[in-house]
Amino acid sequence: MKSSNDATLIATFRPWMKVLGRRQRRLWLGSLLMLLTVIAAIGLLALSGWFITATAITGVMLAAGIQSTLDIYRPGAGIRFFAVGRSVVRYVERTYNHDTVLRLLADLRAGMFTAMTRLDERVMGQLRASEWLNRLTADIDALDSLYLRLLAPPLVALLAIAGIGVLLGLFAPGIGIVVTIPLLGLWLWLVVGQARLGLAASRRRIATLDRLRMRSVEQMQGLAELRCYDTLASHRRRLADEEQALYEDQRRLGRYQALGNALVGMGVTLSAVLALWLGARAFSAGEIRGPVMVMMPLAVLAMNEALASLPGGFTHFGSTLAAAERLNGIASLQGAITDPQSADTLPTGALSLDLVDISLDYSGSGLPTEVRSVTPALDHVSLSIQAGERVALLGASGAGKSSVARLAARLIEPEQGQVVIGGKDVGQVTLADLRSRIGYLTQQAELFHDTLAANLRLGDAQADDARLWDVLGIVDLAAWARELPQGLDTWVGESGRQLSGGQARRVALARVLLSDPGLVILDEPFSGLDAATASRIAERLDPWLAGRTVIYLAHDDSVLSQVDRTIRLREGRLV
Structure with a gap:
């Protein structure tokens, strides 16, 4: 050679x-x-x-x-x-x-x-x-x-x-x-x-x-x-x-x-x-x-x-x-998201969220250029959510709701604008600090081939069984889990295959409840649930959500209760 x-x-x-x-x-x-x-x-x-x-x-x-x-x-x-x-x-x-x-x-x-x-x-x-x-x-x-x-x-x-x-x-x-x-x-x-x-x-x-x-x-x-x-x-x-x-x-x-x-x-x-x-x-x-x-x-x-x-x-x-x-x-490959050399600390308690002139088109994401240029995910969006406020962010699929959540959790960086949480630019906060203070329920319930307890403890590795049963009760799964042959030690299967879609979604929600976030983002939290179950869970969630900033991402607010304000997005723009 x-x-x-x-x-x-x-x-x-x-x-x-x-x-x-x-x-x-x-x-x-x-x-x-x-x-x-x-x-x-x-x-x-x-x-x-x-x-x-x-x-x-x-x-x-x-x-x-x-x-x-x-x-x-x-x-x-x-x-x-x-x-x-x-x-x-x-x-x-x-x-x-x-x-x-x-x-x-x-x-x-x-x-x-x-x-x-x-x-x-x-x-x-x-x-x-x-x-x-x-x-x-x-x-x-x-x-x-x-x-x-x-x-x-x-x-x-x-x-x-x-x-x-x-x-x-x-x-x-x-x-x-x-x-x-x-x-x-x-x-x-x-x-x-x-x-x-x-x-x-x-x-x-x-x-x-x-x-x-x-x-x-x-x-x-x-x-x-x-x-x-x-x-x-x-x-x-x-x-x-x-x-x-x-x-x-x-x-x-x-x-x-x-x-x-x-x-x-x-x-x-x-x-x-x-x-x-x-x-x-x-x-x-x-x-x-x-x-x-x-x-x-x-x-x-x-x-x-x-x-x-x-x-x-x-x-x-x-x-x-x-x-x-x-x-x-x-x-x-190098991601654009890195920890700052000198980091700010987020305040305790509920966290505010401010988007300042945000534009996002997912350039470099593998999508065709013509798609990125014609349909930006967010187009010069500015909004402010106060600490402790409950907001419903509504819009059709592709309107930009999930993009707002990803920006808040700093899973992606905007092409233009600034994301501020708790008065701090997210780029000046360590990723560990930022993400430990945000409870984010994504659209897809990510469950692993392990026990029910192990999947729940991803939210808090130190949680004892009593606390696991508490959060399962909030999401209306405690009675179901007690009937399982091995209870909390029951394996959920690969990607939660042993559970129904609604059960997997609620297990993921229970995992969020085990954390102690100042900002809670719930993306379609009641999808796949009947109206009665969704209403019960929403009512049980209220005490836990008290004192936290909450953003609901949904197509409509028919199952949402006690929302302070509604914000609508259409094709990446505020309506």
Whole structure:
């Protein structure tokens, strides 16, 4: 490869090598176990060949009446040692290294998730949800081969080749040097040649897999819409095209890997034949004995153990490279929302909210430019909500209500204007302080695959069971929760799948009630509920909302009670 390409490769993998470096001791120990496995294989074949030949020669000499002796105990013990040791070390190596890889993947996934949490909604909007999911799962999983297939095995194989050269050189230096040369050439092809051969196809494969997963997720999520607009057939055709392209590259990579495997078998066999031929010449010249001559090619044959994993790892090198490049792109993203160097502190109690000449069009969010310019989310909006005031912010879908909430929670920055909470510019308040003082019930109830209690305690990790039952009572879920077989310890399923839409919404509302905000933003808090249930919950909410600033986001105020003022938005403008 060219030097510029080498520099690019180093730059691509440098961040991930730093992550691997955190578990440096485990990686070195895992590599040592790999090396010990190869040494045991070489020792088993070499010593077995020497012992069988020495035994045969001794028997022939005894049959011919020639006095001869052979110590069978130490070689026999050595053979048993290598045979048992190879099995034990291989088992320990596989178990240990796979545990190491799982730890590394956890480190990588946690680090990437942490980087994503620092991004604002404008940056997050540059990729679809299915693409973000693919980065966190498939792309990071592709990096498991970085250590287990691309770093440790070639290093172990290189050390094994050097070991073979030294072993043969102890008996005949010339043979050790000559046999090492083709093995080094074979190693070089398996590492560099196979990587270059499969680079394009493996890169295309992971990109195709990304599109295939994305389209599959979107088809499942949007099945009703695709059927409604009669576009399901065309969507399926695109999926079939992606599948066909994936199969073609997989078959191509399969052929390349088969070539590598064939070269391993051929290269090791020819090297063994070369060692046998050179050993036979040295035996004829009286330089070595017969058992050593047989031992040499058998020791070389054991190199299959060290080289066998290289074709598979390096043929798919492009997949690992592409995954690392895409994850580097995610890690390099910088959100516009950061903590200030010198922060102000929000006042205690209810918080006021002021929007001063706010304009927002979600530029850079991934939406087409013509959509952003024609339909701004907010257009020169100014409003003031006093501390302790209850306001209903009304408007149709897309009017800009949720944009006001996101600006208040500083999930996104405006193109123009100023957001002031509690008399402080939100840009001068730390994110932790700001968001701990805002209770925001979003339109989508985010529940995790955990117990009901664990999902509630996201609002307050220190809340005891009595407090959990109190907030469940406010949202009219206490009786339902008491009837569950495991009560608060009942698992809600992935994304709250075990709950109905209305129940999941109320669990999310109960989670907000566990916090102690000065500003409460409730986005359609009673959606999916019948009028009687909504009325009961609204009545029970009043005591908790007392003394707090409250903003209801809704299409109409038919289920809202005790609202001090109504503000209407239409197409991003105040009406």
